[in-house]
Amino acid sequence: MTESLKVGVAGLGTVGAALIAQIVRERAMLAERCGRGIEVVAVCARARNKDRGVDLRKMKWFDDPIALAMAPGIDVFVELMGGAGNPAKAAVEAALASGKAVVTANKALLAKHGVRLAALAEKHKVALNFEAAVAGAIPIVRTVREEFAGNTIERIYGILNGTCNYILTRMEQEGLAFDECLKDAQRLGYAEADPSFDIEGHDTAQKLAILSSLAFGTKVDESAIYVEGISSIQPADIAAADELGYRVKLLGVAVRTAKGVEQRVHPTMVRKDSAIAQVMGVTNAVTIDPRGINPITLIGPGAGGMATAASVLSDVADVARGMRLPPFGRPVARLNGTSKAPMQRHEGGYYIRLLARDKPGTAAAIATRLAEQEISLESIVQRHPKGASEAETKSGAVPVILITYATTEDAVRKALAAVGRDRVISGRPQVIRIEKN
Amino acid sequence: MTESLKVGVAGLGTVGAALIAQIVRERAMLAERCGRGIEVVAVCARARNKDRGVDLRKMKWFDDPIALAMAPGIDVFVELMGGAGNPAKAAVEAALASGKAVVTANKALLAKHGVRLAALAEKHKVALNFEAAVAGAIPIVRTVREEFAGNTIERIYGILNGTCNYILTRMEQEGLAFDECLKDAQRLGYAEADPSFDIEGHDTAQKLAILSSLAFGTKVDESAIYVEGISSIQPADIAAADELGYRVKLLGVAVRTAKGVEQRVHPTMVRKDSAIAQVMGVTNAVTIDPRGINPITLIGPGAGGMATAASVLSDVADVARGMRLPPFGRPVARLNGTSKAPMQRHEGGYYIRLLARDKPGTAAAIATRLAEQEISLESIVQRHPKGASEAETKSGAVPVILITYATTEDAVRKALAAVGRDRVISGRPQVIRIEKN
Numbered sequence: 001m002t003e004s005l006k007v008g009v010a011g012l013g014t015v016g017a018a019l020i021a022q023i024v025r026e027r028a029m030l031a032e033r034c035g036r037g038i039e040v041v042a043v044c045a046r047a048r049n050k051d052r053g054v055d056l057r058k059m060k061w062f063d064d065p066i067a068l069a070m071a072p073g074i075d076v077f078v079e080l081m082g083g084a085g086n087p088a089k090a091a092v093e094a095a096l097a098s099g100k101a102v103v104t105a106n107k108a109l110l111a112k113h114g115v116r117l118a119a120l121a122e123k124h125k126v127a128l129n130f131e132a133a134v135a136g137a138i139p140i141v142r143t144v145r146e147e148f149a150g151n152t153i154e155r156i157y158g159i160l161n162g163t164c165n166y167i168l169t170r171m172e173q174e175g176l177a178f179d180e181c182l183k184d185a186q187r188l189g190y191a192e193a194d195p196s197f198d199i200e201g202h203d204t205a206q207k208l209a210i211l212s213s214l215a216f217g218t219k220v221d222e223s224a225i226y227v228e229g230i231s232s233i234q235p236a237d238i239a240a241a242d243e244l245g246y247r248v249k250l251l252g253v254a255v256r257t258a259k260g261v262e263q264r265v266h267p268t269m270v271r272k273d274s275a276i277a278q279v280m281g282v283t284n285a286v287t288i289d290p291r292g293i294n295p296i297t298l299i300g301p302g303a304g305g306m307a308t309a310a311s312v313l314s315d316v317a318d319v320a321r322g323m324r325l326p327p328f329g330r331p332v333a334r335l336n337g338t339s340k341a342p343m344q345r346h347e348g349g350y351y352i353r354l355l356a357r358d359k360p361g362t363a364a365a366i367a368t369r370l371a372e373q374e375i376s377l378e379s380i381v382q383r384h385p386k387g388a389s390e391a392e393t394k395s396g397a398v399p400v401i402l403i404t405y406a407t408t409e410d411a412v413r414k415a416l417a418a419v420g421r422d423r424v425i426s427g428r429p430q431v432i433r434i435e436k437n
Numbered sequence: 438m439t440e441s442l443k444v445g446v447a448g449l450g451t452v453g454a455a456l457i458a459q460i461v462r463e464r465a466m467l468a469e470r471c472g473r474g475i476e477v478v479a480v481c482a483r484a485r486n487k488d489r490g491v492d493l494r495k496m497k498w499f500d501d502p503i504a505l506a507m508a509p510g511i512d513v514f515v516e517l518m519g520g521a522g523n524p525a526k527a528a529v530e531a532a533l534a535s536g537k538a539v540v541t542a543n544k545a546l547l548a549k550h551g552v553r554l555a556a557l558a559e560k561h562k563v564a565l566n567f568e569a570a571v572a573g574a575i576p577i578v579r580t581v582r583e584e585f586a587g588n589t590i591e592r593i594y595g596i597l598n599g600t601c602n603y604i605l606t607r608m609e610q611e612g613l614a615f616d617e618c619l620k621d622a623q624r625l626g627y628a629e630a631d632p633s634f635d636i637e638g639h640d641t642a643q644k645l646a647i648l649s650s651l652a653f654g655t656k657v658d659e660s661a662i663y664v665e666g667i668s669s670i671q672p673a674d675i676a677a678a679d680e681l682g683y684r685v686k687l688l689g690v691a692v693r694t695a696k697g698v699e700q701r702v703h704p705t706m707v708r709k710d711s712a713i714a715q716v717m718g719v720t721n722a723v724t725i726d727p728r729g730i731n732p733i734t735l736i737g738p739g740a741g742g743m744a745t746a747a748s749v750l751s752d753v754a755d756v757a758r759g760m761r762l763p764p765f766g767r768p769v770a771r772l773n774g775t776s777k778a779p780m781q782r783h784e785g786g787y788y789i790r791l792l793a794r795d796k797p798g799t800a801a802a803i804a805t806r807l808a809e810q811e812i813s814l815e816s817i818v819q820r821h822p823k824g825a826s827e828a829e830t831k832s833g834a835v836p837v838i839l840i841t842y843a844t845t846e847d848a849v850r851k852a853l854a855a856v857g858r859d860r861v862i863s864g865r866p867q868v869i870r871i872e873k874n
Contacts (some may be wrong), residue, residue, distance in 0.1 A: 022587055022588070023587065026587045026588065026589065029586075029589065029654075030586060030587045032654070032767040032768065032771050033582075033586045033587075033763075033766055034586060035763075035766055035768075038587075051633050061858070131584070133468060135731060137584075137727075137730055137731075138733060139579075139580045139583070139584035139733075139749065140668050142576075142579065142580075142583055142584065143576050143579075145470075146576070146579055146746075146751055146754070146755065147568070147574075147576040147579065147747070147748070147751045148751070149466075149467060149470045149750065149751050149754035149755075150463045150466065150467045150470075150475075150747070150750040150751065150753075150754055151459070151461065151463065151470060151747045151750065151751075152463065152466065182516075217466075217469070256493055273717075275712075275715060275716075275736050278712060278715045279712075282788050283731070290574075290747065292743045293574055293741070293744045293747060294574075294720070294737065294738040294741075294744070295737065295740055296574060296576075296735070296736065296738075297735070297736040297737065298733070298734070298738035299733065299734040299735075299736070300713050300731065300732065300733035300734065301619055301730055301731040301733075304730070304731075306729045306730050307730045307731070310584070310585075310587070310588045310727065311584070312732055313586065313587040313588065314583055314584045314585070314587065314588075316587075317583070317586035317587055318583065318586075321762065325758065326470070326472075327472055330469040330470055331469065331472075334469050393766070
């Protein structure tokens with residue numbers, strides 16, 4: 001049997017501790033499955049004297065992650081510190097430059113510096129693996145890299161943020177308001193004290209940037225993504241969606257179009273009978289639409305110490321077996337630049353909720369403005385929906401829900417601007433894009 | 438760039454033709470993703486002059502698959518002939534013995550001879566890949582081999598046969614009888630003229646045998662599996678399941694128990710809110726329960742030329758990249774024997790449907806017999822369920838549906854035997870196991 005693989009772990013939070021415990025507990029199976037042993041020989045964290053529930057006495061301690069990354073006798077550097085900047089970035093660079101494989105769960109680092117790091121890994125002929133950076137324990141990175149090696153992907157989309165899905169699930173199942181669900185999520189540890197990174201869609205965008213690159217061979221680039229969060233979603237939208245056969249999910253979507261790859265993160269109406277609509281609570285899911293084949297959906301835990309550690313460990317195991325694939329599926333020189341697809345060009349169906357003033361001719365005025373933009377309607381609901389706010393009920397205004405057939409964002413925005421000028425509605429129209437399954 | 442990988446394909450049905458077309462169409466992407474080209478240089482099939490929609494003129498033709506398997510200049514032998522016997526078996530053996538990698542979609546061959554073939558591959562240090570043999574385009578083989586390298590699997594179960602799931606879906610959604618749905622499945626090409634291999638659970642069992650081996654390190658052994666098909670399922674069962682919050686699915690289940698790995702294929706009640714319960718029609722799905730982590734579910738097309746070809750091609754791509762893992766995840770010497778787990782020992786909840794004679798004391802008599810076996814009831818429904826047959830309605834007998842808490846198969850069988858001796862029911866009781874999610 002080959003000599004065992006020597007691992008250095010930087011960052012000993014819940015994931016790092018779970019990883020070390022897992023490597024000890026599953027020692028025998030790992031050796032069987034990888035053809036060699038795996039052992040953690042060195043670690044690094046901020047506080048040395050902290051009980052993490054794992055025995056670190058046989059491991060060399062480093063105060064400086066960069067020193068660990070370059071230490072002789074380490075084959076793989078596992079980066080679990082997080083953050084797009086230093087020390088994570090410098091440590092990963094140092095490890096790659098020293099010819100060590102790197103395994104990381106750091107989506108922010110990859111979304112920002114992924115291309116440069118992949119080039120460095122390529123130059124030094126070492127692996128850069130990051131299964132845990134997207135959708136926790138769901139094996140989506142290896143599925144795209146390996147299962148779709150010879151199969152063009154038309155679209156990839158997913159529920160990539162457990163916090164948002166938890167909030168939307170509670171809103172739907174209990175008819176609660178956004179703020180209330182967010183508070184519960186914070187209390188349960190599903191949301192940060194400053195929740196904006198999650199609820200405004202940025203966490204999803206970082207993960208989508210990585211998925212897009214893997215699926216379409218674009219250079220990973222978070223800034224090319226249109227991002228819209230879920231804080232504007234109201235119980236009335238969720239109730240109306242329910243009546244019309246939809247659920248509201250925050251999706252990250254990357255789709256091949258005639259004009260290039262469109263990448264976007266926004267609240268989305270998905271049909272209730274789709275696999276992705278069934279995904280509730282903090283669970284994550286990713287659907288791949290390959291050319292000529294029905295979709296493939298992967299569902300599982302998107303976060304948590306053990307779930308993340310499992311994916312990290314699978315990446316370490318790949319290194320132990322000598323597997324080394326291009327980090328983003330293709331050589332860096334073959335990755336294409338991508339530009340932010342202007343959302344005005346987006347084509348699809350739309351959900352529109354308006355508060356129409358209750359006077360004769362209002363419906364006709366709205367319909368006329370939509371028709372001027374050649375927007376066809378799949379359905380129009382004027383009856384009072386469940387979940388309307390008290391203010392809405394008292395205002396005397398009538399909620400109108402429109403579902404359009406495929407049109408463009410530009411047409412919808414122009415039509416709604418004209419409706420606004422007509423002064424037949426109160427407040428701002430709510431617009432939610434529909435994603436076909 | 439390394440020299441291109443030379444592929445020989447034996448079997449030119451829908452999968453073989455789709456594979457060849459795919460390799461031509463995706464030539465550029467394959468080269469980028471694999472670091473070398475992939476080309477089909479030789480083929481073999483029964484009829485030479487048949488239009489398969491692909492250009493075979495540049496490929497060498499073989500009438501004999503064994504000659505193709507041993508031909509110099511071939512790096513990978515792709516076996517798409519099917520069948521557990523010759524010529525598939527002899528050809529795969531010849532290819533492995535000649536030091537060629539083998540990719541096959543042949544579940545029957547692997548279920549019967551998997552251990553011997555894996556040993557041969559190991560001896561000659563070549564890959565034996567079979568992603569397409571289980572659940573078509575769903576990347577379940579690589580997920581278990583790679584993502585779960587260091588993560589103990591407690592249970593793996595799935596909908597592995599599209600024909601059965603199509604029939605059960607139609608029965609549920611349209612309230613139709615089994616025979617009628619089977620006829621439709623045959624008419625639509627989802628079921629064979631002799632459907633028994635599918636509907637009696639044997640197809641599912643072959644796939645489960647492979648999954649069990651990958652997940653638990655047992656020697657693949659179809660004969661160790663308890664198998665029961667779906668032909669006894671009646672609309673009354675599906676209607677009762679629906680009322681009680683369940684769906685009926687044919688599952689293949691392999692679970693780690695204190696007494697070893699229990700492998701079984703049978704109609705199963707699954708909770709409607711589980712991911713697997715959402716899987717409708719010919720779609721397949723597999724759920725993995727890892728130790729300490731929430732389940733991971735993979736959903737996708739389980740059959741079809743292009744879907745199967747995609748998985749075959751992903752296996753060929755792995756060979757092109759020089760990846761070689763032990764076929765069943767561990768060296769053959771480490772695979773453990775498995776014995777057929779006696780179903781009497783099976784523990785779980787049960788659905789029982791009886792036709793009770795409508796006379797005083799019947800319910801008490803039934804309850805007493807269950808209590809004697811220490812079986813506790815989660816629910817008991819005596820009202821007339823939807824979907825009862827006309828015969829049932831006319832007989833004056835009252836359908837009684839029982840849902841038990843976890844008990845043993847032995848206890849259930851003994852209790853029902855006693856109920857039978859009491860002469861308080863007519864006909865045979867229907868018993869369906871409940872699988873927890």
